[in-house]
Amino acid sequence: MIVALTRRSLATQSVISGTPWTRRLLCSKQPNSGQILKFEQGQLGEGQQREYFYYIDHHGQLFLEDTKIKNFVTCFKDKAFLRFFFRRLRSNDTGRYQGEFPYYSPCGTEVNFVHCDDLPVVFSQLTVGESESETEKKQERRRRRRCEEAVGGDIAGELWYGGDQNRILSVPFQPSSLFMLPGTGRVYHAAPEKLGGIGLVKSSLAIDFGKSFVYTCDANPEMDFPTGFEFQGKVYQLENKFAQHFSHLQ
Numbered sequence: 001m002i003v004a005l006t007r008r009s010l011a012t013q014s015v016i017s018g019t020p021w022t023r024r025l026l027c028s029k030q031p032n033s034g035q036i037l038k039f040e041q042g043q044l045g046e047g048q049q050r051e052y053f054y055y056i057d058h059h060g061q062l063f064l065e066d067t068k069i070k071n072f073v074t075c076f077k078d079k080a081f082l083r084f085f086f087r088r089l090r091s092n093d094t095g096r097y098q099g100e101f102p103y104y105s106p107c108g109t110e111v112n113f114v115h116c117d118d119l120p121v122v123f124s125q126l127t128v129g130e131s132e133s134e135t136e137k138k139q140e141r142r143r144r145r146r147c148e149e150a151v152g153g154d155i156a157g158e159l160w161y162g163g164d165q166n167r168i169l170s171v172p173f174q175p176s177s178l179f180m181l182p183g184t185g186r187v188y189h190a191a192p193e194k195l196g197g198i199g200l201v202k203s204s205l206a207i208d209f210g211k212s213f214v215y216t217c218d219a220n221p222e223m224d225f226p227t228g229f230e231f232q233g234k235v236y237q238l239e240n241k242f243a244q245h246f247s248h249l250q
Contacts, residue, residue, distance in 0.1 A: 037100050041066060045096060050110045053101065059164045059202055060122030065115075072164065079166050085112065086162040086169055089120055090194040103195070121161045121191040121199030126173060128157035128232075156231055159189060161199060171199075175229045175236035180206075180213060181246055182223050188242050198242055 041064065045051040053065035061075035062082065076082060088105045092098045092113065101113035103120050114120060156175055162168025177190040178201075187206035191199030201209060214228030214235060215221055225243065228235045 037097075039097075045111060048109075051096075052110060052112045053097075054105075054112055054114045056114060056116035056120050056122065058117040058122065058200065060124050060161055060200075061164045075164065077163070077166070079163075079168060082163045082166060082168050089114065091196065118186070119188075119191075119198060119200045120195050122164075122202055123159040123161050123171075123189055123191075123199055124164055124202045124205065125160040125167060126157055126205060127160065127167070127170075128173075159199075159201075161191075164202070175231050176239050177241070178209065178213075178229050178236075178238060179240055179242040180210070180226055182221075182225060185210070188245075198245055 039051070039053055041052055043051050055063045055065050055067075055070070057063070057070060057075075061070070061072065062085065063070045063075050067074050076085075084107070085105050088107065089103055090105070092102050092104045094104060094111065096111075097113050101115045103114040103116070105112040105114060157173040158170040159173045160167045160170045171189075171191060174190055179188045180186070181188070185206065186203075187201040187209050188198050189201055191197055209229070212230045213221075213226035214230060215224065215226050219227075225238070225240050227238055227240075229238055230236075
Protein backbone atom coordinates (compact mmCIF):
# COMPACT_ATOMS: atom_id res chain seq x y z
CA MET A 1 0.00 0.00 0.00
CA ILE A 2 1.11 3.58 -0.66
CA VAL A 3 0.84 4.50 3.01
CA ALA A 4 2.89 1.54 4.26
CA LEU A 5 5.60 1.97 1.62
CA THR A 6 5.94 5.69 2.24
CA ARG A 7 6.03 5.21 5.99
CA ARG A 8 8.88 2.71 5.65
CA SER A 9 10.76 5.06 3.34
CA LEU A 10 10.88 7.61 6.18
CA ALA A 11 12.32 5.14 8.67
CA THR A 12 15.64 6.98 8.69
CA GLN A 13 13.90 10.28 9.42
CA SER A 14 11.68 9.17 12.29
CA VAL A 15 12.68 7.24 15.39
CA ILE A 16 10.00 4.68 16.20
CA SER A 17 10.41 3.00 19.57
CA GLY A 18 10.16 -0.72 19.98
CA THR A 19 8.18 -0.29 23.20
CA PRO A 20 5.13 1.82 24.02
CA TRP A 21 6.18 5.46 23.71
CA THR A 22 4.97 8.06 26.23
CA ARG A 23 4.38 11.72 25.44
CA ARG A 24 2.44 14.60 26.94
CA LEU A 25 0.08 15.70 24.18
CA LEU A 26 -1.40 19.18 23.90
CA CYS A 27 -4.04 18.56 21.26
CA SER A 28 -5.94 21.31 19.53
CA LYS A 29 -9.29 20.46 21.10
CA GLN A 30 -8.01 19.79 24.61
CA PRO A 31 -4.93 22.01 24.95
CA ASN A 32 -4.94 22.04 28.76
CA SER A 33 -5.78 18.42 29.48
CA GLY A 34 -2.16 17.48 30.22
CA GLN A 35 -3.08 13.86 29.61
CA ILE A 36 -0.33 11.27 29.38
CA LEU A 37 -0.91 9.06 26.36
CA LYS A 38 0.83 5.73 25.80
CA PHE A 39 0.92 4.28 22.33
CA GLU A 40 3.09 2.30 19.95
CA GLN A 41 3.30 2.95 16.22
CA GLY A 42 1.76 0.00 14.39
CA GLN A 43 0.02 -1.38 17.47
CA LEU A 44 -2.99 -3.63 17.01
CA GLY A 45 -6.25 -1.90 17.86
CA GLU A 46 -9.85 -2.99 17.76
CA GLY A 47 -10.68 -5.39 14.95
CA GLN A 48 -6.97 -6.17 14.59
CA GLN A 49 -6.39 -2.92 12.73
CA ARG A 50 -2.90 -1.45 12.78
CA GLU A 51 -2.83 2.01 14.36
CA TYR A 52 -0.45 4.82 13.48
CA PHE A 53 -0.20 8.36 14.84
CA TYR A 54 0.49 11.60 12.98
CA TYR A 55 0.89 15.33 13.50
CA ILE A 56 0.10 18.30 11.20
CA ASP A 57 1.91 21.55 12.00
CA HIS A 58 0.76 25.13 11.28
CA HIS A 59 2.47 25.00 7.87
CA GLY A 60 0.36 22.00 6.87
CA GLN A 61 3.34 19.63 7.00
CA LEU A 62 2.58 16.01 7.95
CA PHE A 63 4.80 13.98 10.29
CA LEU A 64 4.75 10.70 12.15
CA GLU A 65 3.89 11.77 15.70
CA ASP A 66 7.13 10.49 17.21
CA THR A 67 9.44 12.21 14.73
CA LYS A 68 11.85 13.92 17.12
CA ILE A 69 12.80 16.87 14.91
CA LYS A 70 9.87 18.16 12.87
CA ASN A 71 10.86 20.32 9.91
CA PHE A 72 10.76 20.37 6.11
CA VAL A 73 13.43 17.66 5.92
CA THR A 74 11.49 15.15 8.01
CA CYS A 75 7.92 15.79 6.81
CA PHE A 76 6.13 13.62 4.24
CA LYS A 77 6.59 14.91 0.68
CA ASP A 78 5.40 12.13 -1.62
CA LYS A 79 2.45 13.58 -3.58
CA ALA A 80 0.67 10.25 -4.07
CA PHE A 81 0.83 9.49 -0.36
CA LEU A 82 -0.28 12.97 0.68
CA ARG A 83 -3.23 12.90 -1.72
CA PHE A 84 -4.22 9.43 -0.47
CA PHE A 85 -3.90 10.50 3.16
CA PHE A 86 -5.65 13.88 3.04
CA ARG A 87 -8.52 12.71 0.83
CA ARG A 88 -9.49 10.24 3.55
CA LEU A 89 -8.87 12.56 6.48
CA ARG A 90 -11.98 13.25 8.58
CA SER A 91 -13.16 13.90 12.12
CA ASN A 92 -12.41 11.03 14.49
CA ASP A 93 -15.61 9.14 15.28
CA THR A 94 -13.93 5.79 15.90
CA GLY A 95 -14.31 5.83 19.68
CA ARG A 96 -10.52 5.62 20.09
CA TYR A 97 -8.18 8.53 20.95
CA GLN A 98 -10.91 11.03 20.06
CA GLY A 99 -9.74 13.58 22.63
CA GLU A 100 -6.03 13.34 21.84
CA PHE A 101 -6.28 12.77 18.07
CA PRO A 102 -9.44 14.54 16.80
CA TYR A 103 -8.97 13.33 13.20
CA TYR A 104 -8.17 10.10 11.41
CA SER A 105 -7.42 8.82 7.93
CA PRO A 106 -8.54 5.21 7.30
CA CYS A 107 -6.47 3.02 5.02
CA GLY A 108 -7.79 -0.52 4.57
CA THR A 109 -6.66 -2.50 7.59
CA GLU A 110 -4.86 0.53 9.05
CA VAL A 111 -6.13 3.54 10.98
CA ASN A 112 -4.05 6.71 11.01
CA PHE A 113 -4.87 9.01 13.94
CA VAL A 114 -4.04 12.70 13.56
CA HIS A 115 -3.70 15.74 15.81
CA CYS A 116 -2.49 19.16 14.79
CA ASP A 117 -1.05 22.47 15.89
CA ASP A 118 -4.24 24.33 14.90
CA LEU A 119 -6.40 22.72 12.19
CA PRO A 120 -5.86 19.78 9.82
CA VAL A 121 -6.47 21.88 6.69
CA VAL A 122 -3.73 24.47 6.12
CA PHE A 123 -4.01 26.42 2.88
CA SER A 124 -0.54 27.08 1.51
CA GLN A 125 -1.14 28.36 -2.03
CA LEU A 126 -3.68 30.37 -4.02
CA THR A 127 -3.99 29.94 -7.77
CA VAL A 128 -6.09 32.07 -10.08
CA GLY A 129 -6.75 30.83 -13.62
CA GLU A 130 -3.48 28.92 -13.94
CA SER A 131 -3.54 26.43 -16.81
CA GLU A 132 -1.20 25.74 -19.68
CA SER A 133 -3.01 23.83 -22.41
CA GLU A 134 -6.41 24.29 -24.02
CA THR A 135 -7.51 21.00 -22.45
CA GLU A 136 -6.52 22.24 -19.00
CA LYS A 137 -8.37 25.50 -19.64
CA LYS A 138 -11.55 23.63 -20.57
CA GLN A 139 -11.21 21.37 -17.52
CA GLU A 140 -10.70 24.41 -15.32
CA ARG A 141 -13.80 26.14 -16.73
CA ARG A 142 -15.89 23.02 -16.12
CA ARG A 143 -14.51 22.65 -12.61
CA ARG A 144 -15.20 26.32 -11.90
CA ARG A 145 -18.80 26.01 -13.10
CA ARG A 146 -19.32 23.00 -10.83
CA CYS A 147 -17.79 24.90 -7.90
CA GLU A 148 -19.99 27.93 -8.57
CA GLU A 149 -23.07 25.73 -8.57
CA ALA A 150 -21.94 24.08 -5.32
CA VAL A 151 -21.20 27.29 -3.41
CA GLY A 152 -23.93 29.37 -5.02
CA GLY A 153 -21.77 32.21 -6.32
CA ASP A 154 -18.60 33.32 -8.06
CA ILE A 155 -15.29 31.83 -7.06
CA ALA A 156 -12.05 33.78 -7.33
CA GLY A 157 -9.54 30.94 -7.63
CA GLU A 158 -8.45 27.85 -5.73
CA LEU A 159 -6.83 27.41 -2.33
CA TRP A 160 -4.57 24.38 -2.01
CA TYR A 161 -3.84 22.17 1.00
CA GLY A 162 -2.44 18.74 1.80
CA GLY A 163 1.23 19.53 2.43
CA ASP A 164 3.33 22.67 2.61
CA GLN A 165 4.71 22.95 -0.92
CA ASN A 166 2.56 20.71 -3.12
CA ARG A 167 -0.76 21.37 -4.83
CA ILE A 168 -2.51 18.26 -3.57
CA LEU A 169 -6.17 19.12 -2.88
CA SER A 170 -8.09 22.35 -3.30
CA VAL A 171 -11.28 24.20 -2.41
CA PRO A 172 -12.85 27.15 -4.26
CA PHE A 173 -11.40 30.44 -3.03
CA GLN A 174 -14.32 32.43 -1.63
CA PRO A 175 -12.98 35.78 -0.40
CA SER A 176 -16.18 36.48 1.55
CA SER A 177 -15.46 33.47 3.80
CA LEU A 178 -12.05 34.77 4.92
CA PHE A 179 -11.78 35.48 8.62
CA MET A 180 -8.95 37.17 10.51
CA LEU A 181 -8.79 36.52 14.24
CA PRO A 182 -7.91 39.83 15.96
CA GLY A 183 -4.92 39.74 18.25
CA THR A 184 -3.33 36.74 16.52
CA GLY A 185 -3.12 37.72 12.85
CA ARG A 186 -4.20 34.22 11.90
CA VAL A 187 -6.46 33.97 8.86
CA TYR A 188 -9.01 31.25 8.18
CA HIS A 189 -11.10 30.15 5.19
CA ALA A 190 -13.90 27.70 4.51
CA ALA A 191 -12.76 24.06 4.27
CA PRO A 192 -14.42 20.67 3.67
CA GLU A 193 -17.29 20.02 6.09
CA LYS A 194 -15.95 16.57 7.04
CA LEU A 195 -13.00 18.41 8.62
CA GLY A 196 -15.06 20.98 10.50
CA GLY A 197 -15.68 23.40 7.65
CA ILE A 198 -12.77 25.72 8.53
CA GLY A 199 -9.10 25.74 7.57
CA LEU A 200 -6.04 27.81 8.52
CA VAL A 201 -4.29 29.99 5.94
CA LYS A 202 -0.52 29.50 6.10
CA SER A 203 1.25 32.52 7.61
CA SER A 204 3.14 33.54 4.46
CA LEU A 205 -0.10 33.59 2.47
CA ALA A 206 -1.97 35.23 5.35
CA ILE A 207 0.53 38.10 5.30
CA ASP A 208 -0.30 38.73 1.65
CA PHE A 209 -4.01 38.56 2.40
CA GLY A 210 -3.58 40.95 5.32
CA LYS A 211 -2.67 43.76 2.94
CA SER A 212 -6.10 43.53 1.31
CA PHE A 213 -8.41 43.51 4.32
CA VAL A 214 -10.75 46.49 4.61
CA TYR A 215 -11.83 48.02 7.94
CA THR A 216 -14.41 50.59 8.91
CA CYS A 217 -13.10 54.12 9.48
CA ASP A 218 -13.25 53.90 13.29
CA ALA A 219 -11.97 50.32 13.56
CA ASN A 220 -8.87 49.23 15.46
CA PRO A 221 -7.15 46.56 13.32
CA GLU A 222 -5.61 45.06 16.46
CA MET A 223 -9.00 44.48 18.08
CA ASP A 224 -11.72 44.55 15.42
CA PHE A 225 -12.69 42.22 12.59
CA PRO A 226 -12.09 43.44 9.03
CA THR A 227 -15.34 43.94 7.13
CA GLY A 228 -14.14 43.55 3.56
CA PHE A 229 -11.44 42.02 1.36
CA GLU A 230 -10.19 43.62 -1.86
CA PHE A 231 -9.25 41.16 -4.56
CA GLN A 232 -8.69 41.76 -8.26
CA GLY A 233 -10.39 45.14 -8.22
CA LYS A 234 -13.45 43.99 -6.29
CA VAL A 235 -14.26 44.42 -2.59
CA TYR A 236 -15.92 41.37 -1.06
CA GLN A 237 -18.07 41.80 2.03
CA LEU A 238 -16.77 39.46 4.73
CA GLU A 239 -19.27 37.16 6.43
CA ASN A 240 -17.09 36.67 9.54
CA LYS A 241 -19.11 33.53 10.22
CA PHE A 242 -16.17 31.84 11.91
CA ALA A 243 -16.19 34.30 14.81
CA GLN A 244 -18.37 31.88 16.77
CA HIS A 245 -15.70 29.18 16.32
CA PHE A 246 -13.36 31.32 18.44
CA SER A 247 -15.92 32.78 20.84
CA HIS A 248 -14.13 31.13 23.79
CA LEU A 249 -11.08 33.30 23.06
CA GLN A 250 -12.91 36.60 22.95
